[in-house]
Amino acid sequence: MHEGYGFSTRAIHAGQEPDPLTGAVAVPIYATSTYKQDGVGGLRGGYEYSRSGNPTRTALETCLASLEGGNRAFAFASGLAAEDTVLRALLAPGDHVVIPDDAYGGTFRLFDKVASRWGLHYTATPITDLAAVTACMSEGTRMIWVETPTNPLLNVADIAGLADLAHQHDSILVVDNTFASPYLQQPLALGADIVVHSTTKYLGGHSDVVGGAVITATDEHAEPIAFHHNSMGAVAGPFDAWLTLRGIKTLAARMDRHCDNAEAIAEYLVGHDKVADVRYPGLVSHPGHDIAGKQMKRYGGMISFRHKDGEEAAVAFCDRTEVFTLGESLGGVESLVEHPGRMTHASAAGSPLEVPSDLVRLSVGIEDRDDLLADLRQALD
Numbered sequence: 001m002h003e004g005y006g007f008s009t010r011a012i013h014a015g016q017e018p019d020p021l022t023g024a025v026a027v028p029i030y031a032t033s034t035y036k037q038d039g040v041g042g043l044r045g046g047y048e049y050s051r052s053g054n055p056t057r058t059a060l061e062t063c064l065a066s067l068e069g070g071n072r073a074f075a076f077a078s079g080l081a082a083e084d085t086v087l088r089a090l091l092a093p094g095d096h097v098v099i100p101d102d103a104y105g106g107t108f109r110l111f112d113k114v115a116s117r118w119g120l121h122y123t124a125t126p127i128t129d130l131a132a133v134t135a136c137m138s139e140g141t142r143m144i145w146v147e148t149p150t151n152p153l154l155n156v157a158d159i160a161g162l163a164d165l166a167h168q169h170d171s172i173l174v175v176d177n178t179f180a181s182p183y184l185q186q187p188l189a190l191g192a193d194i195v196v197h198s199t200t201k202y203l204g205g206h207s208d209v210v211g212g213a214v215i216t217a218t219d220e221h222a223e224p225i226a227f228h229h230n231s232m233g234a235v236a237g238p239f240d241a242w243l244t245l246r247g248i249k250t251l252a253a254r255m256d257r258h259c260d261n262a263e264a265i266a267e268y269l270v271g272h273d274k275v276a277d278v279r280y281p282g283l284v285s286h287p288g289h290d291i292a293g294k295q296m297k298r299y300g301g302m303i304s305f306r307h308k309d310g311e312e313a314a315v316a317f318c319d320r321t322e323v324f325t326l327g328e329s330l331g332g333v334e335s336l337v338e339h340p341g342r343m344t345h346a347s348a349a350g351s352p353l354e355v356p357s358d359l360v361r362l363s364v365g366i367e368d369r370d371d372l373l374a375d376l377r378q379a380l381d
């Protein structure tokens with residue numbers, strides 16, 4: 001679809017033209033493993049086997065590339081499968097990567113327990129501090145890996161500044177854009193080389209599908225990722241691709257509601273006597289507020305806070321919520337609460353990436369705002 005169209009128009013239509021045979025406006029689920037060839041090597045539309053390509057997955061990939069402003073996109077079976085493929089496609093044993101010192105626990109586990117076994121080296125550093133990142137760069141550094149906002153501390157990195165730094169050192173900047181979504185933030189337009197997503201989260205948006213994505217700015221990185229996407233085979237299935245496409249159609253509307261609710265909840269938490277520290281980029285008190293204001297459309301639906309009464313009080317709070325469901329993951333229409341230290345980030349325990357034990361993470365959904373505030377009030381009080 002023409003890139004001159006607005007975000008929501010592209011979310012609904014890019015890669016999703018009505019079916020030419022039937023006129024169906026929803027992309028069909030192509031539940032097939034193989035395709036009839038018109039003679040040896042005579043492929044219809046380029047399809048031969050659904051690991052290599054499937055029309056439903058192609059529709060999703062076309063849409064994702066449009067929304068992120070990339071040249072190509074690749075849909076994976078999970079966000080971590082997408083991350084693993086980026087590392088294996090673009091790096092080699094002995095290479096060095098700079099990662100955030102508050103990265104998502106699954107990402108840290110991938111670097112520390114999986115990639116390190118085949119010779120990849122990493123340094124964890126405050127990704128918000130350009131001087132600290134610069135100090136970590138070495139002759140062997142081939143990649144800077146950044147989440148912004150980070151999971152779960154909601155730190156905000158300067159994407160344009162990191163892109164300049166990476167390119168000065170002949171390195172690649174990869175941005176995990178899961179928390180912001182392409183509606184709120186466009187890393188490729190700020191100089192990043194690659195964007196990764198857990199499409200399980202805001203893109204899918206309904207807690208009913210697991211998936212991942214990689215979007216590239218140029219063919220230089222797209223070609224090796226395409227090769228590994230097919231060769232390693234962790235591709236999105238057609239039904240998962242269809243569910244993700246369905247979610248993307250309402251992404252803009254959902255993100256605005258997530259942001260509306262999160263802004264109100266962050267302000268409420270700031271004034272509560274049981275809350276020690278609220279981490280939300282939309283607060284003027286947030287150290288990354290100014291940078292977020294420059295590179296994000298709004299500030300997202302994720303909030304973290306520290307409970308003044310410590311770890312057990314934080315755990316008890318998570319157990320007492322009623323509208324906020326105690327559960328891992330994020331970005332769905334329903335509000336979720338979790339204790340990162342014992343749940344999503346348990347894999348970082350005992351490492352430099354260990355999160356505070358009194359930290360609570362909220363994924364603010366799109367329910368009625370007053371119900372969410374009342375639930376937090378009763379759980380805190």
